[in-house]
Amino acid sequence: MSITLGSTALPVFTTALTNLGHLLDKAQAHAEARKFSPDVFCAMRFAPDMLPFTAQIRIACDAAKNGSARLAGIEAPKFEDNETTFAELRERVSKTLAWLATLQPAQIDGREAAEITFPVGRDATRTLSGQAYLLHWAIPNIFFHVTTAYDLLRQAGVPLGKADYLAGPNAG
Amino acid sequence: MSITLGSTALPVFTTALTNLGHLLDKAQAHAEARKFSPDVFCAMRFAPDMLPFTAQIRIACDAAKNGSARLAGIEAPKFEDNETTFAELRERVSKTLAWLATLQPAQIDGREAAEITFPVGRDATRTLSGQAYLLHWAIPNIFFHVTTAYDLLRQAGVPLGKADYLAGPNAG
Numbered sequence: 004m005s006i007t008l009g010s011t012a013l014p015v016f017t018t019a020l021t022n023l024g025h026l027l028d029k030a031q032a033h034a035e036a037r038k039f040s041p042d043v044f045c046a047m048r049f050a051p052d053m054l055p056f057t058a059q060i061r062i063a064c065d066a067a068k069n070g071s072a073r074l075a076g077i078e079a080p081k082f083e084d085n086e087t088t089f090a091e092l093r094e095r096v097s098k099t100l101a102w103l104a105t106l107q108p109a110q111i112d113g114r115e116a117a118e119i120t121f122p123v124g125r126d127a128t129r130t131l132s133g134q135a136y137l138l139h140w141a142i143p144n145i146f147f148h149v150t151t152a153y154d155l156l157r158q159a160g161v162p163l164g165k166a167d168y169l170a171g172p173n174a175g
Numbered sequence: 176m177s178i179t180l181g182s183t184a185l186p187v188f189t190t191a192l193t194n195l196g197h198l199l200d201k202a203q204a205h206a207e208a209r210k211f212s213p214d215v216f217c218a219m220r221f222a223p224d225m226l227p228f229t230a231q232i233r234i235a236c237d238a239a240k241n242g243s244a245r246l247a248g249i250e251a252p253k254f255e256d257n258e259t260t261f262a263e264l265r266e267r268v269s270k271t272l273a274w275l276a277t278l279q280p281a282q283i284d285g286r287e288a289a290e291i292t293f294p295v296g297r298d299a300t301r302t303l304s305g306q307a308y309l310l311h312w313a314i315p316n317i318f319f320h321v322t323t324a325y326d327l328l329r330q331a332g333v334p335l336g337k338a339d340y341l342a343g344p345n346a347g
Contacts, residue, residue: 006180006287006306015310049330115178134178138187143341146318147325154326158221169315 008115009108012074012137016067016145017103023063023149024096026156026167031089033161041089047155056155060092063148064099070141071103073119074133075110180287181280184246184309188239188317189275195235195321196268198328198339203261205333213261219327228327232264235320236271242313243275245291246305247282 034041048055054062061084072079080102086092115134123129131140153168206213220227226234233256244251252274258264287306295301303312325340 004287005285006178006183008178010306011178011183011310015314018311019315049326050332053329113177115176134182138183139190140341142187142314143191143318146315147322147337147340150319150322151326153319154221154323157225160222165319168319169312 007108007112008074008133008137009111012071012111012141013103013106013108015142016071017100019145019149020064020067020096020100020103022168023060023152024093024100026149026153026163027060027089027093027096029163029167030156030159030161031093034089042087044089044156044159045087045092047159049151049155056152057086057092059148059152059155060095061086063145063152064095066141066145066148067103068099069121070137070145071106071111073121074114074117074137074141075106076114076117077110179280179284180246180305180309181278181283184243184283184313185275185278185280187314188243189272191317191321192236192239192268192272192275194340195232195324196265196272198321198325198333198335199232199261199265199268201335201339202328202331202333203265206261216261216328216331217259217264219331221323221327228324229258229264231320231324231327232267233258235317235324236267238313238317238320239275240271241293242309242317243278243283245293246286246289246309246313247278248286248289249282 030044031041034044045057046055061082064082068079068082082095082098086095111133115132117133118130119133119136120128120130121136121140150168153163157163202216203213206216217229218227233254236254240251240254254267254270258267283305287304289305290302291305291308292300292302293308293312321340325335329335
């Protein structure tokens with residue numbers, strides 16, 4: 004069986020977000036054990052002009068949701084960006100995963116050369132082929148935000164290891 | 176043109192490391208402008224039990240080098256892991272990129288089902304199909320280490336933006 008665009012995109016997005024959910028579950032368990040609210044994680048950031056933890060989770064979800072929708076040429080569900088608690092962020096990961104599970108690789112397969120136009124920053128757009136969009140935009144983007152969330156949690160003392168990021172609960 | 180295993184692996188690895196080199200170049204320019212040695216970046220880490228910046232760069236390079244060699248079923252060149260300066264780390268990125276440039280996608284294409292056995296931690300190995308190894312191990316791994324290097328540099332005050340990570344000097 005040969006690799007296809009859809010059998011690359013969907014499993015990569017799904018595994019990354021499944022593992023992100025696993026990181027959040029471990030962070031919540033850590034907070035409960037130490038008797039502080041996991042909501043204090045939400046505002047953590049590495050620099051004043053970097054986005055906080057909350058945005059890292061939102062954007063990781065949107066990279067998967069909007070990325071797969073654009074690759075499939077369909078409309079993505081719109082989320083409100085109104086999460087204020089850790090539990091709401093965890094729920095966003097779950098609902099993104101539930102939506103990803105409704106997609107089939109066949110909806111994306113063969114769209115390597117499709118023109119994908121997507122927003123870049125607030126006022127600009129960029130157009131890439133489906134293959135370049137997946138490999139050089141959507142995939143690096145989702146791992147950027149999942150890794151930044153991981154790094155923020157590690158710096159905050161949550162006991163995570165590389166296996167939690169790489170393989171999560173599905174590790175063989 | 177359909178996506179293939181080699182036309183996924185090599186451009187993803189090459190772009191990630193090209194952008195990593197670009198991040199290092201900006202970090203060096205920042206250090207020079209502020210009149211401190213970029214070598215002070217080398218020991219930065221987010222937690223006492225996380226690997227330092229030096230190791231993030233080494234492992235990002237090795238994820239690309241060893242990952243593509245395993246996918247191609249060939250021997251990777253061995254690097255010494257003896258970098259002690261920022262300039263030596265930058266050189267490691269360059270020599271990894273030079274080696275990646277000698278590979279052709281055709282050496283990897285069609286190896287979706289090839290059994291890839293690779294070290295996990297110090298004493299264990301794991302075996303995955305070529306496709307699973309690329310999508311669920313090598314790619315998440317390289318982006319983990321490039322992003323962690325980015326986050327460390329951002330926290331240290333280096334003026335980087337998402338475009339430096341996503342597109343680097345080749346941004347359209």
